[in-house]
Amino acid sequence: MAITMYDLAGAEADRRFSPFCWRARMALAHKGLDVETVPWRFTEKDKLPKPNDGRVPVIIDDGRVVHDSTAIADYLEERYADRPSLFGGETGRALCRFVQNWTETVLQVGLIRLVVLDIHRHVGPADQEYFRSSRESRFGASLEEFVKDREARLPAFRTSLDPLRRTVERQDFLSGKNPGYADYIVFGAFQWARAISDFELLATDDPIAAWRGRMLDLFGGLARRAPAYGS
């Protein structure tokens, strides 16, 4: 029986733009597991299976509910230990936490200041007010104010990606010759931006763009086929 995954959707049900859901989606594909996704919107908190923390991803696997992308990855690694490993061992899992913390404190923080207004344009009508007021309260600025001058901030954003750039310039994936969960964590952030924004985050000759292309090719082009902008 396929695993069910609750997946953040925009006004169009097939536009999926949660970085955390993309981590889980890629991890499920890495394990070769069938999945049926259920489109879910920010304001549908009562539609999630329990337990949950009001957010996605949440998966149901044979009656078992697991929420939070990190918990889902850990669950899949243990439950499907006979399938390709996400972490490549305990050291790999521990170092994934560093990649995750870099992604959440540098990459995603930089991205939100470039694309948050584009997200607002794509969320469903019922979600727009919730999205605007929750984010404006968090940022202490209007969405328009928060992203203005994004062109001017782009060079600093690109420089902040140096650790990623140097790594994927010298090896195909963060995880080495083959992709692993660390790649899915970082890729989730790029796929989030790609789903809702045509803003050019990367120069075309950036080694990160080449790596993103390799990620888009994985699993029969799973992420490339999803409704999104750009290449």
Next chain:
Amino acid sequence: MAITMYDLAGAEADRRFSPFCWRARMALAHKGLDVETVPWRFTEKDKLPKPNDGRVPVIIDDGRVVHDSTAIADYLEERYADRPSLFGGETGRALCRFVQNWTETVLQVGLIRLVVLDIHRHVGPADQEYFRSSRESRFGASLEEFVKDREARLPAFRTSLDPLRRTVERQDFLSGKNPGYADYIVFGAFQWARAISDFELLATDDPIAAWRGRMLDLFGGLARRAPAYGS
């Protein structure tokens, strides 16, 4: 027979302050190998065993010369495969590269702007002119100019350490329950600063300070015993 390691030294022969040499020193200890270090100064390029690229660390193990800290770690992992692993497998090794690239583009770049003048004070008399002119040419500024206002830059430096902070707040070491080469890479940068500067890089209640304390305790206090400032 003990391994010989050429190790960057200051005016005092036992003040060792190369971040790259500390990586190698900790990796040798991790493998439980005896080492005899040879103090070496920047301007003694003709005193290094060949092959070398004019820099340290360089090790000699049973007649074999290996230079460059990354090559040394790879060599030790293969040659002493029966001893505790530095990487915990190929994924761990690949993810170490990301930690290394973060260390070299964020941590060490931030540190040099805080402590480069302190380095100058500690290098040997014959090295001072070389050190000043090579660094001032690289930075396009005098050493004094380069570090001025370091107090004002300290908050941004500390914020730049968020990925490290969040990780070692939740697990003892970057590599998990036990330290590994990723820890030695990051620690090398802190030990470099600690060897030559009394500038307080970290607040006392910073989880990174607690992690650094755990690193200083390793291998019978190997790094703690070395001539340095602070705790």
